[in-house]
Amino acid sequence: MIQHGVGLRLIQALVGGDIVIRSRLKAQRLAFLFLMGCFFFNYPLLSVFNQGVDFFGLPSLYVWLMASWLALIVQMAWVVERGD
């Protein structure tokens, strides 16, 4: 899914990051998390966890997705809720 990365660059090139949640920095941190998410939730990283390895009896791909998803949400919360 390279569309995400291209899309973001396109967007940033067009707006210069001028639209923000409360500050330019926060919006950019969130955009960085967006990129991280695109990386976490897609090929090739998924393929790495899709090798049939179990994680305490659970499929590793499932564990990876749920864990990285939750981690992403926590980081998003951290970015918007803390001060600059």
Next chain:
Amino acid sequence: MLQGWVIVLASFGYLGILFAIAWYADRRADAGRSLISNPMVYALSLGVYCTTWTFYGSVGRAVASGIGYLPIYLGPTLLFALAGFVLVKMIRVAKANRITSIADFVASRYGKSQFLGGLVTVIAVVGVVPYIALQLKAVSNSFAILSSYPEIIMPTMSGAVPLLQDSALYVALILAAFTILFGTRHLDATERHEGMVAAIAVESIVKLVAFLAVGVFVVWGVHEGVGDIFTRAYAVPEISSRLATADSPAAYGTWGTLIFLSLFAALLLPRQFQIAVVENVDVSHLSRAVWMFPLYLFLINLFVLPVALAGLLHFQGGGVDADTFVLTLPMAHQQEALALFVYIGGLSAATGMVIVETIALSTMVCNDLVMPLLLRVPQLGLAERTDFTGLLLGIRRGAIAIILGLGYLYFRVAGEAYALVSIGLISFAAVAQFAPVVIGGLFWKGGTRDGALAGLAAGFVLWTYTLLLPSFAKSGWLPDGFIAHGLFGIELLRPQHLLGLTGLDEITHSLVWSLLVNLGFYIGVSLQRAPNMREARQATLFVGGTEAADIPRWRSSAGVADLLPLAARFIGLEKAQVAFASHARERGLKGFEELPADARLVNFAESLLAGAIGSASSRAMVASVVTEEPLGIAEVMNILDEASQVRSYAREVEEKSLELTRATAELREANAQLRQLDRMKDDFISTVSHELRTPLTSIRAFSEMLQEDPKIDLTQRSRFLGIIVNETVRLSRLISQILDLAKLESGRAEWTVEAVDVGEMLSDAVDSLAVLFEEKHVKLEIEPCESGLIVLADCDRLIQVMVNLLSNALKFAPADTGYVKVGAGGTASEVRVYVSDNGPGIPIEDQKLIFDKFQQGAGTSELLTEKPQGTGLGLPISRQIIEYFHGRLWVESAPGSVTRFVFTLPRQARDNDANSK
């Protein structure tokens, strides 16, 4: 034993509670204390994203494809990470332009094109109505399954149930009533529905808790934790094979497509746009939603896989549809209450989606489809109609009923057909067609109406051909030959392998082609010409953000007389007047009558109307007034051509230069006035200082003489000291009168207003001066006057006036032969008081002058042989006081005759006490 009536009662009870919540929130909103102005409520209401497709369908998807259900929720999570760039901007733009729906957003962005708004509406209706049908089906099925408890029987073909026994029909009817009640309660200029949002937020909680309850029950009630479920599942080869996700490029491609698709769906589905953008109370709420909404999605998906596996384990051998596991697992374990709760959770997922989606669609249908069409038909005579509010509400209510009717009809027809089962993603793919024009419109100024139309139309056609028609064919409604062999037998036209493209699943295939062509046409056609002035202006408004809001949208003007009735036709006279009045206040004017006929007013009226009927219709309606044409769309469209734009531009330049000239003249005048005031203030200060220095001069001179010459004899000495004392008294009186006058003139004086009996007040004043009159041997008499002369005034202040007038009279009346008369009389409306003396009189030319400050009637008077005593402030102060109580004070005199000072005050009706005596 769950009887049918128990389930029905529970359903109605639940809907009743929702109704009460919505009603209460609306009441609070009317009272100005919004219940939903809260980031938590905003985040929860976004949970409308999760429909029965999530509530029941996620488990079904998990059974079919392992973790394949997850991308639908990862996409929205990623969208909210981009909120700072996309959502914030969308909300701000939508608020600034009073956008009412996604169709309105697109229409407004590309020059307020009615045609474009109509196209978006059509796509949305076609794409979303089947999705509504899916919700009705889920409720109907869950009802059927639950009412057969304790047996677990899959419902028969939905379409087979007789119409009047079909629970889905009743669900549709109730939802229509509910939606009409809360969606179209009144026409609002902002098109927001607080009650609905509050109800949706509650529904989000209910469905989440219900799902978590099932999850907890299945994982820890039935099994011994998540690990236990997975271990057991692995033991069954048939199940463990489902857990594996294919490690192939195609599988990852599908996965990525779904993330991408759901990302756009969470933004562009009419219900998501409605909740996230239109119903947003405050853009700052978004920052909390950035993590709360993804967290909501995470939680509602937490137990999907365990429940799916547990279902598979329990219902080995099939016979139970995986889409019903959430409901059938508690039933299979005899958990009646939990099963009922799950049913309610599913009901809330369905109703939330249906209500919001229907409101959003009905707004679009009304504003962007029906109204523009109606206004185009001159025979209907709508242009002359004075009140549109009823018509608008009628259209919306009709639209709601029709949309739900269509949804129900589709459900009856489609039943178990493939076209309905797979509609979730097909819907997503339909609204994804809005992505290029919406996202492009927010960040690229070059897009034109033609480009947007071409892109949307091409994308829609390709979506229909590659996704919708094949789903119809698979349902058996169309001959399916064209799927295998292509249209007209042309291989390259096979809808799911267009131009021979293979290796992609149908959704990805459709999305690749439709979005590629959509984007290509959008950009390619847009680049054929530069945006015209209207497109460019809207582009600046959208791309440049709200700071561009000052750009004039109109080059001509119309007055309140035209615009207020126009607005009143659509939103009602009272609301229109309130809105115009608040606009006037914003501009520092007292009332809307004072609003000038300028472009700003026209802009205001247009955006006010836009909230009720959408931006494109609003523009056409306002144009009909501004150009003074009876309303022909053709004429209205004429103002769009370049020639008339140039004409009106020239007119604007002329108008501006006239305005400038006017403004310059006004400024000059204001400046002159300021200078005049400055001079007057200077003169006043100089006069005051003169008046203060004069007594000071005497005081200083005599004091110094007394100090330097100790040998001054006693009589001389006491005479000098007497002068010093008198001058000091004069000085103090002067200062207190100056302060008094300053207070009166600046309006800071304190007043005690009461009913004053003028007769009593006169005798009080006369008594206080009697001794002075005796000393000078001047006769003072009060002429008898009628009783009950009541005025509303400050008694002490009136006595002050009387003392002033009496001292003046005494001052000028000759000693020994002088006499002063005081009297009062009244007419029905006023009380008249006079003080007359036989002094030397005041020449006509001085009669005005004496009321000026520091003029003592001696300026040019030949009649006074010596300078009068006094400060020259008594009469100005008296006049201020009398005028404060809406009276008048003047003098009637001629040299040699009687001088008479008169004042009048409005008469008060005798109060009740006096009457009863």
Next chain:
Amino acid sequence: MSRRILIVDDEPNIVLSLEYLMKKEGFETAVAVDGDDALSQAAEFTPDLILLDVMMPKKSGFEVCQALRANPAMAATKIIMLTAKGREAEVAKGLALGADAYVTKPFSTKDLVLLIKSHLA
């Protein structure tokens, strides 16, 4: 022979104090209470020095000063203007109209006497 001083002011108490002051210094005094009076007294009394108030009924001190200076017979008469309006512009106006000095009220009696003596020396 004692010097003659004409006191022109419409404020009786100020006239009284000036009269007393001048007599004590041995000057011969006359009093005028308005502008017209001042001109006729000046002609009759032929003072060596005039103490002239500016704000007066009928004719202002400035007008009186102008009229006096227009009369060659009065060329030698010293004029000291007295005013309660202490604005710069008025001082300049008085001096421009031919006054010899300008005193702002309230004044120090000692300084006024010194000023008068210096002008009569």
